[in-house]
Every structure is written in structure tokens, then in C-alpha cells.
Amino acid sequence: MSPNYETTPGSRRGKWHSLFVLSLITGTLLHVAPQAWAQSPAAKPSPDVIVFTNGDQLTGTLERATGDSFVFKSDVVGEITVTADKIKELHTAGKFVALRNGEEVTRTSKKPATITYQDSVIALSDDTSSSTVETVPVKDLAALIDDATYTKEVSGNPGIFQDWTGGVTGGVTLVESTNTGETFTAALNLIRLVPSVSFLPPRTRDTIDVLETYGKLTQPTVPQTNPPTPDSVAKTNIFHADAEHDKYFTPRLYGLVGLSYDHNFAQGLNLQQIYGAGIGYTVIKTPVQEFDVKADIHYERQNFVPPTTSNDLIGSSFSELYHRNLPHKILFTESGTFIPAWNDPSIYSAIFEAGLLLPTYKRFSLNLDLQDNYLSNPAFGYKNNSFQFVTGVTYTLK
Template identity: 40%
Template sequence: MLASNAVFASEAAAAPEKSPGDVLIFTNGDQLTGKLMHSTGTTVTFHSDMAGDIDVNWSKVKELRSQRQFVVLGKGARKSWRSLRSVPSGSIKVEDKKIELKGEHGTQVMPIASTADVLDQETFENEALKEVNFFRRWTGTATLGSTLISATQNNYTYTGAANLVRSMPSVTYLPPRNRTIANFSGSYSRITQRQAQGAPVLPDLLSSIYHVDAERDEYMNSKIYLLAQTSFDHNFSQGLDLQQIYGAGVGWTVLQRPNQTLDLRATLGYEKQQFLDTTTEQNKNLIGSLVSMNYNLKLPLKAIFQQQVQYLPAYNQPEAYSVTENNSLSFPLYKRFRWQVGTLDSYLNNPPMAIYPAPSNRRNSFQFTTGVSYTFK
């Protein structure tokens, strides 16, 4: 018994003490114990086991105490991911609308209003400084839809899309370092017509449109980035068997707000167009550009609107230009599921003449799709 008591006593002595949680005291005297997640010059995000994540205006906070290590980013300074390696860090105490940062090189006191972001040291290092496995931290959505009709005609339509993005850091309050984007969209439809007895056989009606693209962005600062991208397109109505684009250029984040973003991109590259049911001479090798605009807007009721417009001029054959516009609007359904409606308008200025009896190629194709999407986090 004495031996077992000694073992228990040694284990208790060796066990590390659990550090107390952060304490948030309000001006009315109420207080919460939990974890400081992040703060700006106006609000603080605090996690409590009882209340969850809450956002509180600093004007309602009397005091905040924590023994953990934090990083404080000043307001007004031009931030890039390279400059983040030298930002001050230490333990913090907030009182009288001031932040006291106690670090290795002494204590700094600064008004809350002069700070842009405050976050814990561990999150800062993981997000801003460390490289993460390429297969982790992907976010995005996947959408599926279908229509099946068996009546005067048999109609089978399938639509699908996947939009993935991997941003480093993954939090928006740190300056971006790099971003990887991958998108897929596809629509396939077949209509089988009823055959009248003794009449000529009616062919099936087919429509198929597919798009795949990928992009890599490397940020020079929080607004400007260099990019490399590629895309592949198939459009049966335009007689386009496969269009390949490879290019590199520059991007500019014109607008970056909590509820909306706007990006402009311009690239220079190589484009190859291969067509169905036509002569080999009508296939094209083009030198051109891709000029695009991407816009995202968060609407009331947690709705999200997204728009992408692309213009592809060709310099060695000016008549061989094309334009696409993609719009989507989604609404929350249940947890990570959303209901989405979208349109895709594609214009190809000079599709070649198809060889008879293939149907003539069209310049413009339009899609309207609906479906249920799932959000990855």
C-alpha cells in the first residue's frame, strides 16, 4: 500500500498543471472563461464552452487576461507574408482600452484602436509561416443535378460541378501567400425520340458541355499576384472537340471586403482548338490572352452570388475570339447543403462548318442549371 501510494503521489507530481483559460470581463461585471480566438481594432472573437464563438465590441469589454502567447499586428502597416516573420509576440493583458504585450524584448502598450489583428502564436505560426501538405486545407463545393423524363420522348440530363480552392493562409485576416484553384463543370443530355411505324429512323439528340481549369497564384503583396493557369473545354453544339489553353500572367484583387471580392486577371499563352466532324485544316493553333473578372457577393439570408466573365482574344487570328460568362446563386438548405441555380453562356466567334450530315455548329450555347451543392471545409 505504501508503494502504491508513492507511485500515485509521483504521478500526481509529474502531471502538468492545466493552464487556466482566458478570462473576458464585460463592463457590466459579467465574465466568460474560454479562449481568445482573434480580435481586430473594433471587435474580439471569444470562444466559450457554454456560449460558443461570440463577437463582442471592444467598447463592451472592461478587461481580458490570458497566459498564452499572442501576436499583435499593427494597423496601417503594409503587410506581406514575408514581413510577418518579425511581428511582436508575447502574453497579453487588455485593460482601459489598451493592449499590454509582454514579450522577450520588453513590454509594449498600445491602444486597441491601433491594432489590426491579434491572434494566438500557434495559429499564427501554422497559418502564416508553415508549409502544409498540398492535399490539406482544400475548401469548395460540389453540385449535382439530373432530369429524367419518359413520355413522348425519353430525355436524360445530368449536370455536375466542383469548385475547389486552397488558400495559404486559410484565414482572411492574414496577408495571402499563395492560392491553388481547380474547377470542373459538365452537362450531358440525350433525347431519344419515339419512332413511328414505317417512318425513317429519327436520330438521338445529344448535347454535352464540359470545362476543367486549374490555376496557381503566388502573391507579391496582399493585392498583386503572379499566376499560371490551364483549361480544357468540350462543347458539342459548337463542334468543339477539345480546346486547350496554357498561359501565365498577373492578377489584381481590386476589392477585398467581408461581404464581397473582385479579382481581375490577364494572361498571355497558347490556345489549341480541335473540332468535330470537320477537316484537319480548320483546327487552330492560337497565340492570345485570357482576360477575366471574378466577383463574389454575400447576400442576406446567407445567399451567395458568384460571377465569372472571360474574354479570349487571339493575336495571330483576330476573328478566333471567344467569350464566356458563368453566374451562380446559392441558398442554404441544411448544414453544408445548399440549393444552387446557375447559368453558363459560351460564345465562339468562328466555329468551322461541319461536314454533312453532321449538324451545323453554333456560335452560342446557353445553359441554365439547378441542383444541390455540398460545401467542403
């Protein structure tokens, strides 16, 4: 027997009431949703406009200004640099911060404002009242920085893992014959500048460098003896790592703290540690080349293979660093460091390094690098010099 469901008049009224409410909600949604979907997206801001002294106009986006040079990007002509004497008027929709010549750039936030340029004067206006809050003659202008760049590069503070640039290098050599051998090379070179843009004075700089060369050569005894003589094995293991933090007092003068570690089987050096602080100065700085000199005072610990005794030293590092951008985006780098010990003048060391980075494909480059390490007091039976010529493929991180 089928179950008997009893339907009362009250239950039917509840059912029809629910259906009425549901249809009312559905109808409302169907009426409102198309109107919401049909709403047009937010209007794009009007383009920036340059009016030249000859009457021509160009629309696009003002990116920045340095001195009397304005960098403007247009869909028609791309990115161009226009000097102020060729501009009659300039109107922008973006917000900018104007820095005057000689003005100290600090992390104290300045309020970005809308700008106009006319009669060799930049006027910054408050959006809320459209009144002029500041005027800067172009002859007094050091830099004009957009809101996003100013927030990131000046008032912001990047995290420890942000804004690093540099490259990773790797190389390998394999030998399979009567002798068997392999050599592996790996390098990591990182640098971080704050701010990261060249048109602002530097605030801090961090560098990290790591180089590892490992090799093993296996030589069998020929002719073999009876009983067999074990194969002879020669190993190479050279490791260097350093890190430095620079704090700028002026655009060229900076203080520094740094450390370095060296391990070199070729000199009987198990581990050399250096911890120091000093001062540096940028002698040359142009878009093409840069030349720095540095000096520090440090504690140095040398640990050698037995029976050579270890040393605790107080010394200094005198360094020079140079890099130059060559044609075809080739980069040349060179550095030299002399490290005397003050508590034992007979102990000193020196490092010289030079390299070329040759672009090959997109972010990949061919790296040619030579390094010569000299140690006046190597372990007993080891040579003073350790020379390396390293080739590899470098991937640029940013």
C-alpha cells in the same frame, strides 16, 4: 507405473526463492499503481479575464483581435467583440503574436508570448523570465493572433491536399416515353486561400473548377418502316475545366498562372486548350462582396471535328469575377471572360456565367446556374452560341 519425479532440497529452495521474488514485485506494483491511478489530471489553465471600464468582469478565452476590436468567447454570453475603449484590463493565459499596422506579414516565425492589456497598451511577456519583451499601443495594432493560428496560417505551409473549400454538384434528368433520354450534370468547385483566415492578408490562392454535362435522346421512327429504320440518337457533351494559382504581391494585387480545357459537341469543338500567365486586382473586398478583374496572355490550341481545320493562337483573356452574400445565406456569383486572338483578330470567344446557391439542409444547397459560351469560329455547320441552364444539388465540402 507412474513416473517418479525426484525433488531435491536445492530445487525446493529455488522454487521458494522464485515465489518470494514474484510476491515482492506484485506487492510493489499493487502499492504503486493505485497511487499512480489516483493522480489528478493536469490542471487546466486559468481562464482569461476582461475587466471592463465600468468594473464588470467576464471570464472566457481571448480568440483574437483586429485593430481595436477584441474577439472574446465566454460560456455565459458566447462569442462577443469588444472595442478597446470599453476594456480597462485584459489578462490571458494563452500566447499570442502582435502584428503592427503596416507590418509586412512574412513566413519568418515570430515568438508567441503571453499578453496583458492595460491603459490602451498591449504588453507581451516572456514566460521564462516574465519580463516585457514588447509593448504595442492599441492604436498601432493590426492583429493579435493566437499561437496555434499563427503557426498554421503564417509560419506553416499547408500540404497540397489541405485547406481546400468548395462544393460538389450533381443533377440528373430522365425521360421514359416514346422517346427515351437522360441528362447528367456534375460540377466540382474548389478554392484554397493561404492564409485561410480573413483577418490576415492573402499570400496565395488556388482554384479548380470542373463542369460536365452529358445527355442522350433516343427517338424511334414513327410510324415504323419495313424494313425497320434504326432509332435516331442525339448526344450532348459539354466539358469545361480550369485551374489557376495566384500569388499576391499586395493584399489586392496578384500575379497568376492558369490553364483551361473545353470540349463542346454543340460547337464542333473537340478540345480547346489554353495556357497563360497574367495579373489580377481585387477592386472591392468586404465581408459581403468581392469583385476582381484579371488579364493574361496565353497560348491557345483549338481542335475541331473534321473537316474544320485546327488553330494555334496567341491571345489574351480579360475577366471579371463577382460574388455577393445575400440574406438568408444565399450566395450570388457572376463572371465574364472575353478571349481575343492577337495573331488572327477574326477569332475570339466569350464566356458568361451567373449562379445562385440556396441553402436547404445543413451542407446541402440548391444550385441554379446558367452559362453561355460564344465562339466566333465554330466548326462548319455548328452554331456560335452554346447556352446551358443547370440545376442540381450541391454539397459544401467545408
